[in-house]
Amino acid sequence: xxxxxxxxxxxxxxxxxxxxxxxxxxxxxxxxxxxxxxxxxxxxxxxxxxxxxxxxxxxxxxxxxxxxxxxxxxxxxxxxxxxxxxxxxxxxxxxxxxxxxxxxxxxxxxxxxxxxxxxxxxxxxxxxxxxxxxxxxxxxxxxxxxxxxxxxxxxxxxxxxxxxxxxxxxxxxxxxxxxxxxxxxxxxxxxxxxxxxxxxxxxxxxxxxxxxxxxxxxxxxxxxxxxxxxxxxxxxxxxxxxxxxxxxxxxxxxxxxxxxxxxxxxxxxxxxxxxxxxxxxxxxxxxxxxxxxxxxxxxxxxxxxxxxxxxxxxxxxxxxxxxxxxxxxxxxxxxxxxxxxxxxxxxxxxxxxxxxxxxxxxxxxxxxxxxxxxxxxxxxxxxxxxxxxxxxxxxxxxxxxxxxxxxxxxxxxxxxx
Numbered sequence: 001x002x003x004x005x006x007x008x009x010x011x012x013x014x015x016x017x018x019x020x021x022x023x024x025x026x027x028x029x030x031x032x033x034x035x036x037x038x039x040x041x042x043x044x045x046x047x048x049x050x051x052x053x054x055x056x057x058x059x060x061x062x063x064x065x066x067x068x069x070x071x072x073x074x075x076x077x078x079x080x081x082x083x084x085x086x087x088x089x090x091x092x093x094x095x096x097x098x099x100x101x102x103x104x105x106x107x108x109x110x111x112x113x114x115x116x117x118x119x120x121x122x123x124x125x126x127x128x129x130x131x132x133x134x135x136x137x138x139x140x141x142x143x144x145x146x147x148x149x150x151x152x153x154x155x156x157x158x159x160x161x162x163x164x165x166x167x168x169x170x171x172x173x174x175x176x177x178x179x180x181x182x183x184x185x186x187x188x189x190x191x192x193x194x195x196x197x198x199x200x201x202x203x204x205x206x207x208x209x210x211x212x213x214x215x216x217x218x219x220x221x222x223x224x225x226x227x228x229x230x231x232x233x234x235x236x237x238x239x240x241x242x243x244x245x246x247x248x249x250x251x252x253x254x255x256x257x258x259x260x261x262x263x264x265x266x267x268x269x270x271x272x273x274x275x276x277x278x279x280x281x282x283x284x285x286x287x288x289x290x291x292x293x294x295x296x297x298x299x300x301x302x303x304x305x306x307x308x309x310x311x312x313x314x315x316x317x318x319x320x321x322x323x324x325x326x327x328x329x330x331x332x333x334x335x336x337x338x339x340x341x342x343x344x345x346x347x348x349x350x351x352x353x354x355x356x357x358x359x360x361x362x363x364x365x366x367x368x369x370x371x372x373x374x375x376x377x378x379x380x381x382x383x384x385x386x387x388x389x390x391x392x393x394x395x396x397x398x399x400x401x402x403x404x405x406x407x408x409x410x411x412x413x414x415x416x417x
Contacts, residue, residue: 008111017209019105023216024204025182027102027223032175034095035135039168041088045317046161048073048081048401053347054363054417057404059157066165075371078324078398082315085401086238089319092142093234093248097226099135101219108204127173134167146318148250148266155358237320251320260381261389263322264314266402269387273355274408276387284392286376290339290414299392303378305330310373316402327396329377332369336414345369350395351411359403363417364395373398376409 007013051058052070060066074080109128116122141163145156152159214222236242237249240263251264269276277283281299288295309328315321336345348369354360368374374397378385385391390407397405 008108009113011108011207013111014108015206015208015210017206017212018214018216018219019108019204019206020216021181021185021204023219024102024105025185026220027098027105028178028182029186030098031095031102032179034091034098035168035171038088038092038095039164039171041084041091042160042164043069044084045081045088045401047071048084048399049404050363050365053365054349056349056359056361057363059155059358060161063161066161072365072367073399075368075374075398075400078312078373079315080399081401082238082313082321085315085317086235086319086321089142089146090231090235090238092139093146094227094231096139096143096230097223099139101223103132103135106204124174124177127170130166130170131174134163134170137163138167146249148318157358234319238315240323246320249320250318251316260383261386263325264320265388266316266318267354267357267388267407269391269408272352272357272360272408274353274387278353279387279392279408281392284410286393286409287411288335288339288414289412290336290341292340295338299378302330302376302393306334307378308372308375310375310396310398312373312396312398314402314405326381327375327377328379328382329375329393329396331372332364332374332376332395332397333372335376335412336369339414341414346415347417349413349415349417350406350409351413352406353408353410359406362395362404362406364397364400364404368397368400369414371398376412 046060047070049057049059050073051060051063052067055061110132116125138160141152141156141160144151145160150156230248233245233247234249236244236246237251243251285296285298286302288297307328308331309326311324311326313322313324332348333345336342336348345366346369347366348364350362350364352360364374375395376393377390377396378393380389385394390409393409394407395405395409
């Protein structure tokens with residue numbers, strides 16, 4: 001079977017002259033850097049939810065030791081989550097052609113016989129299966145999430161989180177084994193212009209290659225061009241000026257509507273099940289609970305409290321973000337003082353009128369409550385919040401993921417969580 005050129009287990013079956021150690025090594029080095037950045041920014045995104053604070057923020061309660069690195073997410077700089085998650089999503093999509101080209105370049109090894117020549121070789125093959133399967137799983141689920149296509153057999157959060165650890169563990173094992181050789185291959189090519197290093201694994205080079213139709217450098221230009229095209233049609237989702245170019249992102253295109261409230265949202269009031277009768281001036285009351293008791297305030301009463309402004313963006317896990325919007329309302333620390341937390345604002349549990357959704361409740365850390373830019377906003381850009389932006393009142397906190405900036409707030413409970 002191994003020598004029958006009609007079967008994929010035969011080296012002669014794979015005839016492309018493009019395959020070779022230099023081509024694979026260069027793609028591997030690009031992925032070494034890119035996937036490492038993806039993993040780190042993904043971990044930062046998870047930390048930004050403050051999952052250790054409250055079960056409502058934690059979508060992976062069985063993470064155990066995998067949460068070893070978690071820390072209290074800061075509020076400075078205010079664009080931190082906008083940057084880290086924008087890099088995570090944009091880079092992930094940009095790397096898709098590189099990943100596919102790398103898998104194509106090494107596909108003969110997946111069919112190589114015998115399956116295991118030694119224990120070390122068997123472990124390498126197992127790690128390769130985890131690497132390929134984990135990589136495809138992470139990129140596919142990530143792209144589906146960006147497109148708001150929630151077709152997963154469960155919640156995106158645990159699937160992507162645990163999948164990332166499996167993929168990255170296999171990636172690290174593979175990198176430890178292959179990176180030194182890849183770097184030697186590239187160094188040898190630069191010094192001698194010979195694409196075949198004497199120590200290289202020759203399994204990638206076809207014993208009877210077909211006639212070339214493009215050079216390896218031409219193939220790399222093709223892969224790079226595909227990545228550049230994906231970058232150009234994705235990066236705009238985080239920029240007001242370039243949003244129309246974000247053809248691959250749901251939040252590309254023109255700004256929604258007109259006026260001061262014309263910036264991106266994920267959920268409309270109708271989708272969230274918000275009944276306009278509940279948010280009317282006569283019906284809506286904000287309930288604030290703390291160690292001194294409970295206070296109930298109408299929107300008019302909130303508007304009579306000292307008002308403060310903050311210029312903050314909205315940034316979402318799908319990678320899209322807005323520019324800084326001018327929010328105005330009551331500082332969270334001032335609301336904490338109303339219910340007995342004058343000197344040291346504690347954690348905050350926020351409940352929404354929203355009927356469904358993973359984050360109709362959210363928890364904020366004390367450092368987020370204490371930041372003077374953290375507001376219960378009543379207006380944005382000089383106008384009352386629209387229903388889709390959270391009227392009658394919403395939370396806005398610097399550097400927090402969008403889902404923690406709860407809309408249609410109904411109840412706020414201050415205290416250690």
